[in-house]
Amino acid sequence: MLHDTSAEFHDFFERHYAELSRLAYLLTGEKDTADDLAADALVALWQRWDRLQAAQSPVAYARGVVANLARERIRSAVRERRRVALFWSRTTEQVDGPDVAGMLDVRAALTRLPFRKRACVILRHAFDLSEKDTATALGVSVGTVKSQTSKGMAELERLLGTEAAGELAAGRRNR
Structure with missing residues (x-):
């Protein structure tokens, strides 16, 4: 049974990894991030594979996981850019600063x-x-x-x- 489950997931992985990575790339615009997100999504699917393999469309679920991961990554990047911009936008006045x-x-x-x-x-x-x-x-x-x-x-x-x-x-x- 475990071997069959593993083989089924391996087949799913082979058929859909490239598509999921491409989706992540189109959502984020970053190739390395896209590969990471596709891999993270597939790990999440593997952890639930016993339930997902019986679902009507596991690939639709996988796309949703990739989209959610991409959204989180983008939000995180936006927050980080805002923090950096806020830090660097401060005026640099000449004051006697601390030692x-x-x-x-x-x-x-x-x-x-x-x-x-x-x-x-x-x-x-x-x-x-x-x-x-x-x-x-x-x-x-x-x-x-x-x-x-x-x-x-x-x-x-x-x-x-x-x-x-x-x-x-x-x-x-x-x-």
């Missing part, structure tokens, strides 16, 4: 801190929360926030240098 390399250094240094110290430093200095709000957010005492923030900043000074850690703390005070 990307410095930000990466800070991020790397923060990941080296134990969680509680890192959370205290981030909540206090990046989110500008008070000691009380930080304590509430973390479920610890205000004294713990004070000590963990102090120790975290000392560790950052050791990792980044006094000037960089001072700029991080000054950024909080200047907001």
Whole structure:
């Protein structure tokens, strides 16, 4: 039985793969995508072949699967193009931007801190929360926030240098 089912699907594949690929090409305009969509459709058909082989027109079902896959691919491509266009259409004004390399250094240094110290430093200095709000957010005492923030900043000074850690703390005070 399995051999017969496999042989029937193989025959279906041989008869209709080129047609399904051509349909996908006409829908998407992309040859490689068309081959992928036809193959994906046939995989979906194979998974349901025990039910589809008895259907009146399995090839009609296959065409519908290809059309749906092509529609999804086109929609995805359109969304991606819109995101790219939106990203590149932003005006490029000359402003003093952030020091990307410095930000990466800070991020790397923060990941080296134990969680509680890192959370205290981030909540206090990046989110500008008070000691009380930080304590509430973390479920610890205000004294713990004070000590963990102090120790975290000392560790950052050791990792980044006094000037960089001072700029991080000054950024909080200047907001």
